[in-house]
Amino acid sequence: MPFAVYILGLSIFAQGTSELMLSGLLTEMAADLGVSIPRAGLLISAFALGMLVGAPALAVLTLRWPRRTALLAFLGVFIAAHVVAALTPGYWVLFGTRVIGAFVYAGFWAVAATTALGLVPANARGKAMSIVAGGLTVANIVGLPAGTVIGQHLGWRAAFWAVAILSALAMAGVAAKIPGGRPSDVPDLRRELRTMINPRLWLSYSTTALSTGAQLVIFAYLGALLARTTGIADSWIPLVLTVYGIGALIGITVGGRASDAHPFRVLTVGTTGLIIIAAVLALTATMPVPVVILVFLLGAFGFATNPALNTRVFSLAGAAPTLATATNFSAFNVGITVGPWLGGIAIGAGLGYASVGWIGAALGIAMLATIVWAQRLQHRADRHEVEMPTQHSLAELSR
Template sequence: MPIALWALTLGAFGIGTTEFVIMGLLPEVAGDLGVSIPTAGHLISGYAAGVVVGAPLLAIAGSRLPRRTMLLALLALFTVANAVSAVAPGYEALLGARVLAGLPHGAFLGIGSVVAADMVAGHRRGQAVARVLLGLTLANVVGVPLGALMGQQIGWRWAFAAVAVIGAVSLVALRLALPEQPRPAPIPVRAELRVFRRPQVLLAFAVVVFGFGGSFAAYGYISPMLTEVTGLQGMAVTLVLALYGAGMTVGAIAGGRLADRAPMPTLWLFTAALAVLLALFTVTVASPILAPVTFFLIGATGFIAVTSLQTMILDRAKEAPGLAAAGIHSAFNIANAMGATLGGAAISAGFGLASPSMVGALLSAVGLGLALLMGMPARRAAVVPDPVTEVEPVPAAEAALEPARA
């Protein structure tokens, strides 16, 4: 794998740390700002909302810029937003900063995935994409636990300040290690958006939203679950967060290889396993031994399925790879926002701190059903015409570009 891939991994590490570190700091943030834990959970949803809005808009806005330039600009915005989070004077200001920090997330990971896939031979594309996603998983092994520990010991603001430093280091590393990228071939926005009329692409995004909304429902409230239900405190909670990240890392590495060999069966098997494990966690969360083991498996199975989906979407949307890859991160963060919101609603309704895990199991079961629908035999898919392949009038200005696209 090219060395530049590690620079992209480092950038993903910073982004993954800021996305997930709040989940280990909810009790501290809620107590310091004088809000309830479900209200503090909106800081998760706010970041996710920034990703959902920013991913497609920034991917379109940067579609005519060299990809290296766009990646550096996105990481600069991310760094500034996290510095603002560290000095936010109150809940509303922190929420706004979280939204701002989420804006570059999807576009960076989406464009980074395209750049990574273009660096390697076709049969290794899944592994290259997994290498970028490895930054997210390593964030959960190292960045999130250390950030949570820092927040618990010296204050949650220092965790966001550390993330800003990670962003600055990532920016320098990308500037030095990532070679110049050719300017993308100019494709009209209308032509890119037509990709999203494909039933298979839409189904893949729906699998992301429901299948992995389940993981986020449980993960969003893991800190209060571990402290209040499992009975763990301090360093023990930090170690469980690291164990979850280790599971994600195992899943990302294994998922890259499985996605290259059998993406659809991999998606079915591990989405089903995710639903079962989330349901099981509602029982094992009461055990200081079984809870960490189950949570490790949840992280591993979820990320194996994630890599398969990412590769399939890139294959089904080759005409607009940057927008499609950014779109999948928007879908993941719709899942994040939905999981956090529904998990918080279950707690507020009096179902207990462990209830978000059962909410997650139900969401992942819906995702499995959508994945099965997505994998229907090709003969059935042939009955439904693909809107993107239909012949449409091509304006003269666009027609002139066709040889370049070929």
């Protein structure tokens, strides 16, 4: 595996830490900025908004740029946004830096995915994506608690400085290891847009959004479920969340190794496991030991499908992968937005925290339906490709 792929994973870790760490810093930030905790929580929504629109927009704007140039530009703006955030005394300036930082982070994700997949042969794409996306998984395990600890002991601004410094180190790695110059096949916007007409591509986006929503509807309320339904002491909740992160790291590693050869099998097994785990979690939400085991399995099966979701889009996009890959990143963020929203509706309606398990299972069933549909379309396309040369050969013989 090229070392450049690991550099991209490190870059995602640095930026992903910023994405995640606010959940552990809201109390300190609210007190320092003089706002309520719910208003401070809108800073998380600001980041989600920036990510949702950033990937396709920046993929188009930088389509003909050398990829190293684009990656360095995104990191430079990301670092500047965090320096401004660490220095500002005002809430709305901080809000703006969160949108801008997320916007370029999404652009980095889109270009990094295309770059990583272009650096390896076709039979290693899943493994490459597991390394790049694994940076976010490690951010869950290491970056989130580390950012929280730094913020609690040195102030939330110190956590922003730490992210800026870590991102600067990643920027040096990108400058040193990512190949310069334009890709041999310079992307063409019209070709990229024609690729987006493919209905199988949008079916794959639906799978991505449903997968993320099924997992995030549970993960977003996992801490509250553990405390208020399962009855686990607050001091143990970070450890249980770490167990989830370890499961996610194992799942994305195994999924990355298997998805190149068996993408639909990985998607089917991962989704089926996710459905079962979500349903059993809803049934056993009051039992600490089963819940902890299920949290580990939720991370493992949920993240196992991630590499296949990315490589599937890349293969469908063919020679025009940049915009298609970027839109898939937006599909992830649709799931990140919609999943917790559905969970909030259910909890607000008095159905309890265990209800998020049933919603996750329902979204998983919908995801499984899209996978079965996509697999049938793939078989049909494969048969068509086999039949066409055969018909051509028969026509030649008849002449």
